[in-house]
Amino acid sequence: MLIATGGQPLTPPIEGIDLTGVHPCWTLEDARNIIARAVEDSNVVLVGAGFISTTIVEALVDCGAKLTIVEMEDRLIPRMMGKDGSDIIRKWCENKDVTIITSARVESITACGEKLSVSFTGHDAIEADLVVSATGVAPNTGFLEGSGIETDTGVLVDEFLNTSSPDIYAAGDVAQAPDFLLDEKTVMAIQPVAVEHGRLAGINMVKGNVLGWRGSINMNVLDILGLVSCSFGLVEGVDGGDSVQMCQPEHHKFIDLQFDGNRLIGASSIGFKEHAGVFQGLIQGKIDLGEWKQKLKQDPSKIMYAWLGCTQGYTRQK
Numbered sequence: 461m462l463i464a465t466g467g468q469p470l471t472p473p474i475e476g477i478d479l480t481g482v483h484p485c486w487t488l489e490d491a492r493n494i495i496a497r498a499v500e501d502s503n504v505v506l507v508g509a510g511f512i513s514t515t516i517v518e519a520l521v522d523c524g525a526k527l528t529i530v531e532m533e534d535r536l537i538p539r540m541m542g543k544d545g546s547d548i549i550r551k552w553c554e555n556k557d558v559t560i561i562t563s564a565r566v567e568s569i570t571a572c573g574e575k576l577s578v579s580f581t582g583h584d585a586i587e588a589d590l591v592v593s594a595t596g597v598a599p600n601t602g603f604l605e606g607s608g609i610e611t612d613t614g615v616l617v618d619e620f621l622n623t624s625s626p627d628i629y630a631a632g633d634v635a636q637a638p639d640f641l642l643d644e645k646t647v648m649a650i651q652p653v654a655v656e657h658g659r660l661a662g663i664n665m666v667k668g669n670v671l672g673w674r675g676s677i678n679m680n681v682l683d684i685l686g687l688v689s690c691s692f693g694l695v696e697g698v699d700g701g702d703s704v705q706m707c708q709p710e711h712h713k714f715i716d717l718q719f720d721g722n723r724l725i726g727a728s729s730i731g732f733k734e735h736a737g738v739f740q741g742l743i744q745g746k747i748d749l750g751e752w753k754q755k756l757k758q759d760p761s762k763i764m765y766a767w768l769g770c771t772q773g774y775t776r777q778k
Contacts, residue, residue, distance in 0.1 A: 462661055463615055463623070463630040465600040467649055472507070472595045476569030481576050482591040485516055497590035500524035505578045505588045507566050509536040512594040514684050521556060521685065525590075528559040530566055530580055540680050540691040541728055544707050545714045548730050552687045552712055597649055599634040612636055614647040620669035621661040629665055631657035640675030640744065641694055641725055648676035677744060681736055687712060692739040694718055694726035701725065704757040715760045722749045727763075738767045747771070 469484040471477060483493045498504055502525045506513050509531035520527050529536070535546035536553075550560050566580045569591055579585045599614035610616045610624040614636035621629045621637065632654035639646045653676055660671050681690040697703055697718035706715045711731065718726035723746055727739040741747075742763075749756070752766040 461628045462665065463604075463609075463628065463634060464632050464658070465603070465634045467597040467599050467633040469512075469593070470596045470598050472566070472593060474507075474566050474569060474593075476571070476576075477593060479569055479571055479576065481571075481589065482569055482593060484593050485512055494520075494590065494592060495523075498523040498525045499589075501526065502589040503587055504528070504590045504592065505530060505576075505586055507591060507593045508595040509533070509560070509562070510539065510594065510596060511537065511680060511682070512597075513592075514682050516592070516594070517553065517558065518683070518685050520592075521558065526557075526559075528561065528586055528588075529553075530564055530578075531560070531562045532565045534563050536560065536562070537682070537689075539678075540682075540695065541689065541730075542696065542716060544705065545689070545716060545728055545730055548707075548709050548712055548714050549684060549687065549689060551709065553685060556685050558685075597633070599636070599647055599649075601634060612645070616645060619672040620664045621657060621673060622664070622669060629661045631661040637673055638675050640677040646676055648678060650679060652679060674744070677740075679740060687730065688733050689714075689728070689730040690732075690736045690739070691728040692726065692736070693724075693743045695728045697726055704760050706760045715763070717756060717760050717763070719749075719753060722753050723747065724749065732761075735763055738763050742767060742770070745771075 469486045483490050498520050504520055504525040504527050506529045509529050514537055535543050536549050564580045564582055568579045570577045576588045576591055577585045578588055601611045601615055604611055614634050615623055615630040617623055617630050617635050617637050619638055621631055623630050633649040635657055636645045636647045660673055663671050677693055679692045698720050701718060701720045703718045714730040716728045724742045729735055747770045752769050756766055
């Protein structure tokens with residue numbers, strides 16, 4: 461048997477989260493409800509500034525809605541970007557008339573006639589026609605209670621996607637599998653991981669445990685109102701590691717590289733569309749950068765040349 465029950469949106473403990481006009485962004489019904497209320501000049505409050513939120517910002521803006529994003533952390537997409545990179549994305553969104561409030565927790569939502577009033581810490585309440593709750597997801601594991609199958613955040617699996625029960629496997633957003641960079645098991649609720657999980661689990665269920673999972677790696681590519689950003693691996697680095705950063709907010713350009721010795725273990729960028737595959741290749745290939753590490757610390761935008769130098773013997777410097 462394969463467990464592939466995916467995840468479900470987290471419901472934050474906010475008074476009024478179940479009121480009419482408050483919706484997650486998960487199902488087709490949610491989408492229809494959001495479309496019905498996110499009309500020209502409507503006031504929309506988006507609770508959370510993670511991956512789900514940032515993927516729907518453009519759609520809400522295109523509807524002509526007046527959008528306010530409220531995030532409890534001190535920056536947008538906190539799992540993907542450090543403060544400097546997030547500040548560039550924030551400024552980009554604000555220049556397109558999106559209001560962003562960080563370091564603030566929504567405390568309650570109340571009905572005021574046909575409108576909603578959103579109260580949160582440190583600020584005046586906001587009137588809204590629509591509130592979209594996008595505060596994360598959790599694996600669907602509740603039905604396994606008492607089954608004997610080991611769970612933690614998700615269903616615990618080994619490198620073959622096998623659960624604690626020999627004939628039962630798990631894959632996708634529900635699976636907590638070995639991590640590529642960390643000595644632990646993590647839930648990585650992203651599409652590339654789910655696809656590879658499914659492929660490997662299917663093969664191993666048919667042929668026995670013949671193909672191992674190389675490990676999950678955090679990877680995200682977002683287009684936020686036309687500004688492309690991406691991140692791979694451990695974007696905040698590790699103890700004892702070092703890093704380099706290029707920040708050009710006036711050009712909406714940013715690169716941050718995190719190293720552990722001579723290996724790249726984390727990378728994030730804004731405004732560079734061509735680097736995503738190189739970041740992934742260097743990290744998952746565990747490439748020894750050698751002399752290219754110092755060249756990257758002088759100019760991290762030369763990441764493509766580093767890839768060619770380490771894998772193809774490229775030596776020309778520009």
